[in-house]
Amino acid sequence: MKPDVLIVGAGIIGAACADALSARGLRVTVVERDAVGSGATAAGMGHLVAMDDNAAELALSAHSLELWQELVDGQPQRHEYSRCGTLWVAADDEELEAARAKALTMSERGLACDVVDAPDLYRLEPQLRPGLAGGLLVPGDGLVYPPKSARILLARAVARGAVLLAGEVAALEEGGVLLADGTRLAAGQVVLAAGTRCLALAPGLPLRPKKGHVMITDRYPGFIRHQLVELGYVKSAHASDGESVAFNLQPRPTGQVLIGSSRQFDTTDLAAEPEMMARMLRRAVQYTPALAGLNVLRCWTGLRAATPDGLPLIGPAPSRRNLWLATGHEGLGITTSLATAQLLAAQMAGGQAGIDARPYLPSRFVDAGRAYG
Ligand SMILES: Cc1cc2nc3c(=O)[nH]c(=O)nc-3n(C[C@H](O)[C@H](O)[C@H](O)COP(=O)(O)OP(=O)(O)OC[C@H]3O[C@@H](n4cnc5c(N)ncnc54)[C@H](O)[C@@H]3O)c2cc1C
Numbered sequence: 001m002k003p004d005v006l007i008v009g010a011g012i013i014g015a016a017c018a019d020a021l022s023a024r025g026l027r028v029t030v031v032e033r034d035a036v037g038s039g040a041t042a043a044g045m046g047h048l049v050a051m052d053d054n055a056a057e058l059a060l061s062a063h064s065l066e067l068w069q070e071l072v073d074g075q076p077q078r079h080e081y082s083r084c085g086t087l088w089v090a091a092d093d094e095e096l097e098a099a100r101a102k103a104l105t106m107s108e109r110g111l112a113c114d115v116v117d118a119p120d121l122y123r124l125e126p127q128l129r130p131g132l133a134g135g136l137l138v139p140g141d142g143l144v145y146p147p148k149s150a151r152i153l154l155a156r157a158v159a160r161g162a163v164l165l166a167g168e169v170a171a172l173e174e175g176g177v178l179l180a181d182g183t184r185l186a187a188g189q190v191v192l193a194a195g196t197r198c199l200a201l202a203p204g205l206p207l208r209p210k211k212g213h214v215m216i217t218d219r220y221p222g223f224i225r226h227q228l229v230e231l232g233y234v235k236s237a238h239a240s241d242g243e244s245v246a247f248n249l250q251p252r253p254t255g256q257v258l259i260g261s262s263r264q265f266d267t268t269d270l271a272a273e274p275e276m277m278a279r280m281l282r283r284a285v286q287y288t289p290a291l292a293g294l295n296v297l298r299c300w301t302g303l304r305a306a307t308p309d310g311l312p313l314i315g316p317a318p319s320r321r322n323l324w325l326a327t328g329h330e331g332l333g334i335t336t337s338l339a340t341a342q343l344l345a346a347q348m349a350g351g352q353a354g355i356d357a358r359p360y361l362p363s364r365f366v367d368a369g370r371a372y373g
Helices: 012-023 055-072 093-108 118-124 146-159 195-201 233-238 274-287 289-293 330-349
Strands: 005-008 028-032 086-090 114-117 134-138 163-166 169-173 176-179 184-186 189-192 208-219 227-230 243-251 256-265 296-306 313-316 323-327
Touching: 005 012, 005 176, 012 028, 012 146, 012 323, 012 330, 028 146, 055 330, 086 093, 086 118, 093 114, 093 134, 114 118, 118 134, 146 163, 146 330, 169 195, 195 296, 195 323, 208 274, 208 330, 243 274, 256 274, 256 296, 274 289, 296 330, 313 330, 323 330
Parallel strands: 005 028, 005 189, 028 163, 086 227, 189 323
Antiparallel strands: 086 134, 114 134, 169 176, 176 184, 208 256, 208 296, 227 243, 243 256, 313 323
C-alpha cells in the first residue's frame, strides 16, 4: 500500500522523523542508500548541547534536550548516554564576561547553569592548563552514540509498521520518487532528510557542506569529566568561510576521549587531512597539555549541511507540492533531531510541537522570483 510519507535518508533526522510520524499514526517508508545512521550521523560527536547564538537556536536545542531526556530515561546505556554536562572554558576575563552573558540567556530559558571561577574550574577539570579565567557549567547537557540512537528511533518506527527500504533515490517526482534501479515509489508526501546529499536531489537548496574532523584516543578513564569547549568555539562554528579549529573534548563512557573540532568549507573530500589533525591537536594541547601523552587511535571526517543563517530547514519545500525538508542542521543535528521531528510531524499531521515552527521554515530563504526545492 502507498505510504502516507516517504522519507529519503535514515540518518538521525530521517530516523527521528520516522519515529514521530509513525507515532502519529501515519504509514511511513524510509529509503536509505547505505547503513542506518552512516552519514554525518556516524561522524558526529554526539554532544547534546544547548546552543544560544540566537533565540531560535536556543528554543530548538533546549526543547530537543527535554525530548532527549524523555527518550533516554530508563534506558541510557542503549544510547550510550551520559549526562556529562558542558564546561565552557573562558581563557581570559573577556571570555568570562561572555560566559556571564551566556548564563543570563540560558537561565531566562530555564536552563540550569553556573558561572565558575578559576579555582572551581580546576576542581572540576584538573587537566586544564593553568592561567584560565573560569567558565560556565551547563549540567543538563550530555552525549549519546548517534548511530545507535538513529537505529533505536528507526526500530521504534518499524515496530509501529514503518518500512525501511534499501535503495538510492535518484530523483524526486510528482507523487513519489524514482530509485537508481529504475523503481518508482509512490507516496502521499516526501520528506527530504538526506543531509548534504539533499543538494543532489534539490540542487537549489541553500545548503553548503562543512567538513569536520574528529579523533578518538585509547581509554583513559577519568582524564576529563565534562564536555570541554572553549568559549571561542562559537566564533569558529559560525565562520562563513575558510578553515577553523576549536578546542572541544568529550569524555566517552568507554573512557576514551573524543577530540574535535574543525570546520572547512568548499570541500567534499572525506579524506582525513594530517594538517587539519595537527592544528586540532595543537589547539587541544594548548588547553589540556597532558593530552600530548595520549594515544590517538583513529580519525574520521563528516560533512555538516550548513544554511546561510545557521538554522535548519524544517517544513514544506517552497516550490514543490508534497515535498518537505528536514535538513541543514549543521553541527547541531544530533541535539536538534528530536525537536525537528516534532516540528515536522506537527506541520504534516497536526498537533502541537512545543515551540514556534516559523524560524525554521524553508520559505524564509525565498526571495522574489527565486524559489527552490
Ligand atoms: C565532525 C562532526 C561533528 C559533529 N558533532 C555534533 C555534535 O557533537 N552534536 C550535534 O548535535 N551534532 C553534531 N554534528 C552534526 C550532526 O552530525 C548532523 O547535523 C546530523 O548527523 C545530520 O543528520 P542527517 O540525518 O540530516 O544527515 P546524515 O546523517 O548525513 O543522514 C542522511 C542519510 O541520507 C542517506 N541518503 C543520502 N542521499 C540519499 C539518497 N539519494 N537516497 C537514499 N538515501 C540517501 C545517507 O546515506 C544518510 O544515511 C557533527 C557533525 C560532524 C560532521
